[in-house]
Amino acid sequence: MGASRGPRLSGMQKQVLSLYRGFLRAARAKSAEDRQQIESLVSSEFRRNAKEVDRKNFLYIEYLLRRAKKQLDQLRSPDVVGLSALNVSFSQTKHPTN
Amino acid sequence: MASASAASLCRFQPFQNQPTKTSGLVTRTSSSLQLVSNGWAKSGFSSLRTSRLQICCSAKHETVQKVVEIVRKQLALPPESEVTPDSKFASLGADSLDTVEIVMGLEEEFGISVEEESSQNISTVQEAADLIEKLVEKKAAA
Incomplete structure (x- = not known):
């Protein structure tokens, strides 16, 4: 019965999904505006990596998982208002503005 | 029987x-x-009794409808697309990240908290509705 429900996920995939859930949970605690921004950023980042990273590139995925865990821990702190710091680093790599 | x-x-x-x-x-x-x-x-009125019973029986349907609505919204499905209780999220074009988003959306809508273990087992609208009913019931009993 368990096998027929949904796709079988590897341990790593489960970790990624659990992190994604964690980020979305953490975003709930922020203000509506920040939350939306965090959600769209997190969502695009996860989707980008899901598409771009080779699924056999375990070392890199493990690095991303470790990095995401640290970022999530920071985001969980009530003092952290949003992901703006992350956003800056992402936008710098994508389209350098300054 | x-x-x-x-x-x-x-x-x-x-x-x-x-x-x-x-x-x-x-x-x-x-x-x-x-x-x-x-x-x-x-309540002493028989009319009230009947209405209460109707609520009890249609709750399942309401939950399913609500789930369908959220799934539509989350996956940005066109209104003419058909979503039935047996629809699989995967066949509606949802990947595992979308499924996480759907479950999170359901959590907020129904004010419940879905455990990670059970959320990974949800793959159809009906399964989601069943789990929600169970959790809402548990919450009401607690």
Whole structure:
């Protein structure tokens, strides 16, 4: 019965999904505006990596998982208002503005 | 067989004017029906009883409709697309990240908290609705 429900996920995939859930949970605690921004950023980042990273590139995925865990821990702190710091680093790599 | 007869008894309860017998029957059925028995004990009008029973029976459908709505919104499905209780999220074009988003959206809509283990087992609208009913019930009992 368990096998027929949904796709079988590897341990790593489960970790990624659990992190994604964690980020979305953490975003709930922020203000509506920040939350939306965090959600769209997190969502695009996860989707980008899901598409771009080779699924056999375990070392890199493990690095991303470790990095995401640290970022999530920071985001969980009530003092952290949003992901703006992350956003800056992402936008710098994508389209350098300054 | 046993459950079928219990259900049919429950269906006819509003037409019986025997409160003692009613409560006895209800306690033997599921916990969702116990809520109904509380309502009967308080309200004296038979019309109210019938309406309460309708709510109890249509809850399943309402939940499913709500789930369908959220799934549509989350996956940005066009209104003409068909979403049935048996629709698999995957066949609606959802990947595992979308499924996480759907479950998170359902959590907020219903004010529940879905555990990670069970959320990974959800793959259809009906499964989601069943789990939600279970969790809402648990929350009401707690």
